[in-house]
Amino acid sequence: MEVMLQALALLLEPYTLMVILLASFFGLFVGSMPGLTATMATALLVPVTFFMAPVPAIAAVVAASAMAIFAGDIPGALLRIPGTPASAAYTDEAYAMTRKGEGEMALGAGVTCSVFGGLFGAAALMFFAPPLAELALKFSSFEYFWLSCLGLACAILVAPGSAVKSTISLLFGLLIACVGIDSMTGYTRFTFGYVQLTGGLSLIPVLVGMYAVAEIIRYAITIDAPITIAQKKIGNIFAGQIPMMWKYKVGIMRGNVVGTLIGALPGAGADIAAWVSYAMSKKFSKEPEKFGTGHVEGIAEAGAANNSALGGAYVPATVFGIPGDSITAIVIGVLYMKGMNPGPTIFIRNPELIYAVFLSFILANLMMLPLGWIAIKSAKQVLSVPRSILMPIILMFCLVGSFAIDNTVFAVTVMLIFGVIGFLMEENGIPIAPAVLGLVLGPLIENNFITSMMKAEGNFLPFFERPIAGVLGVVTILVWLAPLAVWLWRRSQGHRAAVRA
Amino acid sequence: MKFNDAIVGLVVALLGAAVIAQAGYFPKARHIPYGPGFLPTILGVGLAICGVLLIVRGISERRTQPLLKLGEWSRSPRHVFGFALVLVCLAFYALFADDIGHFACSVLILLVLIGHLTGRWLRALWISILASIAIQFFFVDLLLVPLPWGVLEPYSGWFVWR
Amino acid sequence: MMRRHILSLAAGAALMFGLAPAAEAAWPERPVTIIVPAAAGGGTDATGRLLAKQLQDIFKQPFNVVNQGQAGGVVGHTNIATARPDGYTIGVIYPYAQYKLLGQADITRDMFQPVAQFNFDPAGFHAPANTPHKTLKEALAAIKANPSKFKIGCGGPCGGSWDIPVSGLFIDQGIDTKQITFIPSNGAAVSLQELAAGGLDFVTASAPEAKALIEAGKVHPLVVMSDDRIPAFPNIAPVKEQIGKTFEGGAWRGVAGPKGLPQDIVQSLEKALKQIYDSAEFRDAMTARGFGMRWRTSGEFTAFLKEHEEFTARIMTALNMVKK
CATH class of the missing domain: 1.20.58 (Methane Monooxygenase Hydroxylase; Chain G, domain 1)
Structure with missing residues (x-):
């Protein structure tokens, strides 16, 4: 308890509080700008925090990333351009709500569920970090392979419309993930001789292209004046949130748990957590037919999941020095730099520092309520600027964001090409979301498959030999085969009915 | 389409x-x-x-x-032009940003796009210059994103206030 | 009309700036870019930033770190090598010989002007905590007796800083390395996680990378590939103590520019780097982060790169990893 008080005192120093506040505004800005992500917010903070004291440095990263993940929902709901990949899963849903005039409900759910999820993740981190980290350490490539296959099933579950077209989109996403040096064998694939392509196609330029550039193209060719969201009143975003959260309490709780666990597993972070939770929400919903038409249930669950994943990712990072996601991969470097070497000793050697970091999670998430409100209000102000001015400026931010991910102008070429591809896909009824999930999951599936195969010396049996892997494998196969079985059964029933008639 | x-x-x-x-x-x-x-x-x-x-x-x-x-827009030359303009602007940046620099590209692209979409070129000019300065300040000076300087390279020292 | 006017204006401005003579004043007269072929937040990035800050203090010009970590460093190394050799783009380089051998990019020492090496971290060899092979000798004997049985994680893509020196030791000990299954990964953390999860028999990685898991009692370190014990890990016996032979290998980092970098710039940079290397500030920061210190002058570093390329080529050929 004394340690907690010491930690609290460290956190409540005026300098630290000021840093957290500034970092929060920074995170909100970065998250709500398409093309700038939570990971990039962290990367951009590295030089700034490089010469700060440990607690403000890490607290700045914590606050900025938490705010950014939430703020990614804002342009998703208002412009149908996800601010960060973690919002991509439910961007269409949120935008559909806004079009129906339920924008404040979509955005309010974004804030309140993000806060709830973030607090849950922080609590899990504070009280269950060691056992959760032990669990995460039981996962080898076999378990990861099955998990990523389960993740793929989400794409098909989530996608509306034609199953064939969703599958094409997913396969295309997986294919673009293959471009560049295969990290398992070092072999260069589909680069056509360009050194720039050896690094592969980064998620951000592709995402920005498919969503933002395609949206801007659509705007440039829209003849009827588009619905201006700003004309629709965005009232009190907190109105009706408590009944909503109570109604979907099971789903939101499930989102919290799933998000924390996925965050704690090394290699998977907030992006994947949001997808999985959104898909689970639809699967277990009493009204799955409402999904895709502007229904808050999935947004609440996935919004909670992506923020709880942030806290979860710090579990293996602090306990074993193994990053839980792309943000903590950077944070570990910062921890080392500050002499807070991750590992079990961090809780013994300087417990007040690490607990100050954990408390900063709670503080940042509490601050998200007022700051989120401010962000949404100012986003509304920004949207009162005519689209004809706003859209080109958004394009410029996307351009800079794509550049900053790898510091090369080549990213702009990628953005352009995928803008055209994304535009054509949408026009022809091929959904974009599965492609994004494919791009996120592609390397995870392939690397873990090849690693597992190397370890298994080419046999499939070891994929089921370890207890967790065996269970996951069976579940995965069932999930993939169930729709087929249902389809065959229905078909035979229909056939029988036809025969009877 | x-x-x-x-x-x-x-x-x-x-x-x-x-x-x-x-x-x-x-x-x-x-x-x-x-x-x-x-x-x-x-x-x-x-x-x-x-x-x-x-x-x-x-x-x-x-x-x-x-x-x-084709959508209705394909019969409106103005919208076909707008469609092409977005692509040309991005291609322009991809091809020339390293040589002439981010700042000049940013002003040009914003000017052309805003000008085309609003039809008010003078207003487009000052908006594009202000927005470009803001982006330059925030990303290059504050966040140290190494956007290409291009023709301004020999003078980059003058524009950095650190 | 308006548009053409603006264009010509911009062209005119470009011409004016382009024609302005760049006076041959003392280098550097404007900000310098340091390309770091690694993502922000990693070890290479940290060393790059430490250097940048102190170079900035010495030369009174900003030294900006640019992270280009894509393709395991191929892109960053290529961009250092192909930059204009005017002294305004330099970079931090690290083991690169495998790129050419794997057919990823033709990067050789002829493309660099080495300035100085400032870091060396010996490779380590680790087993899970419950391993039956408690010492290097036992592990080597077991691998020699039955090489095809063992799965060794490379702590990154195979052909990197850690598995190549350890493979060199294996070859020296007469182990048939072609039969060993080397498992690549996206970085040391992934391999070490796999080791702790029971999926691998051994992992090659540096001791600092494994530190958290060693302290947690999940990983049993067998050796560090150096002659002397490293200060941060006094309990891990080096190769020399365990088998009585000199074997040194691992990751190194140094500053280099593109070939053709003017000699006066090389000299003033080398002098500044030596001053930084000797400063308490730099030493403390490097030690805190677990980085080893090693100084090589421009000349020594140049010779060392040749050694690095030849050694890597020899080992990778023996491992049958070279792409034809």
Whole structure:
């Protein structure tokens, strides 16, 4: 308890509080700008925090990333351009709500569920970090392979419309993930001789292209004046949130748990957590037919999941020095730099520092309520600027964001090409979301498959030999085969009915 | 720009076939019969199958689905121009940003796009200059993103206030 | 009309700036870019930033770190090598010989002007905590007796800083390395996680990378590939103590520019780097982060790169990893 008080005192120093506040505004800005992500917010903070004291440095990263993940929902709901990949899963849903005039409900759910999820993740981190980290350490490539296959099933579950077209989109996403040096064998694939392509196609330029550039193209060719969201009143975003959260309490709780666990597993972070939770929400919903038409249930669950994943990712990072996601991969470097070497000793050697970091999670998430409100209000102000001015400026931010991910102008070429591809896909009824999930999951599936195969010396049996892997494998196969079985059964029933008639 | 499903299917199927053909040349990993060509081959087969399914669907719907249905915008020169302008601006940046620098590209692109969309060029000019300065300040000076200086390179020291 | 006017204006401005003569004043007269072929937050990035800050203090010009970590460093190394050799783009380089051998990019020492090496971290060799092979000798004997049975994680892509020196030791000990299954990964953390999860028999990685898991009692370190014990890990016996032979290998980092960098710039940079290397500030920061210190002058570093390329080529050929 004394340690907690010491930690609290460290956190409540005026300098630290000021840093957290500034970092929060920074995170909100970065998250709500398409093309700038939570990971990039962290990367951009590295030089700034490089010469700060440990607690403000890490607290700045914590606050900025938490705010950014939430703020990614804002342009998703208002412009149908996800601010960060973690919002991509439910961007269409949120935008559909806004079009129906339920924008404040979509955005309010974004804030309140993000806060709830973030607090849950922080609590899990504070009280269950060691056992959760032990669990995460039981996962080898076999378990990861099955998990990523389960993740793929989400794409098909989530996608509306034609199953064939969703599958094409997913396969295309997986294919673009293959471009560049295969990290398992070092072999260069589909680069056509360009050194720039050896690094592969980064998620951000592709995402920005498919969503933002395609949206801007659509705007440039829209003849009827588009619905201006700003004309629709965005009232009190907190109105009706408590009944909503109570109604979907099971789903939101499930989102919290799933998000924390996925965050704690090394290699998977907030992006994947949001997808999985959104898909689970639809699967277990009493009204799955409402999904895709502007229904808050999935947004609440996935919004909670992506923020709880942030806290979860710090579990293996602090306990074993193994990053839980792309943000903590950077944070570990910062921890080392500050002499807070991750590992079990961090809780013994300087417990007040690490607990100050954990408390900063709670503080940042509490601050998200007022700051989120401010962000949404100012986003509304920004949207009162005519689209004809706003859209080109958004394009410029996307351009800079794509550049900053790898510091090369080549990213702009990628953005352009995928803008055209994304535009054509949408026009022809091929959904974009599965492609994004494919791009996120592609390397995870392939690397873990090849690693597992190397370890298994080419046999499939070891994929089921370890207890967790065996269970996951069976579940995965069932999930993939169930729709087929249902389809065959229905078909035979229909056939029988036809025969009877 | 809605194509008949048969055309979309054909493109997808050809992509799949090309991927399968390429992946055949990839080597295997050490000690196992799987390698960098394994996943692409599966993806290629999947794309080819989906492509064929779309072709079949497209042909069966050929009466109701024209080969290519362009949106209303295709008959408005102004909107066709707008469509092209977005692409040309991005291509311009991709090709010339390293040489003439981010700042000049940013002003030009914003000016052209805002000018075209609003039709008020003078206002577009000052908005594009102000926005470009803001972006330059925030990203280059504050966040140290190394956007290309281009022609301003020899003078980059003057614009950095650190 | 308006548009053409603006364009010509911009062209005119460009011409004016372009024609302005760049006076041959003392280098550097404007900000210098340091390309770091690694992502922000990693070890290479940290060393790059430490250097940048102190170079900035010495030369009174900003030294900006640019992270280009894509393709395991191929892109960053290529961009250092192909930059204009005017002294305004330099970079931090690290083991690169495998790129050419794996057919990823033709990067060789002829493309660089080495300035100085400032860091060396010996490779380590680790087993899970419950391993039956408690010492290097036992592990080597077991691998020698039955090489095809063992799965060794490379702590990154195979052919990197850690597995190549350890493979060199294996070859020296007469182990048939071609039969060993080397498992690549996306970085040391992934391999170490796999080791702790029971999926691997051994992992090659540096001791600092494994530190958290060693302290947690999940990983048993067998050796560090150096002659002397490293200060941060006094309990891990080096190769020399365990088998009585000199074997040194691992990751190194140094500053280099593109070939053709003017000699006066090389000299003033080398002098500044030596001053930084000797400063308490730099030493403390490097030690805190677990980085080893090693100084090589421009000349020594140049010779060392040749050694690095030849050694890597020899080992990778023996491992049958070279792409024909």
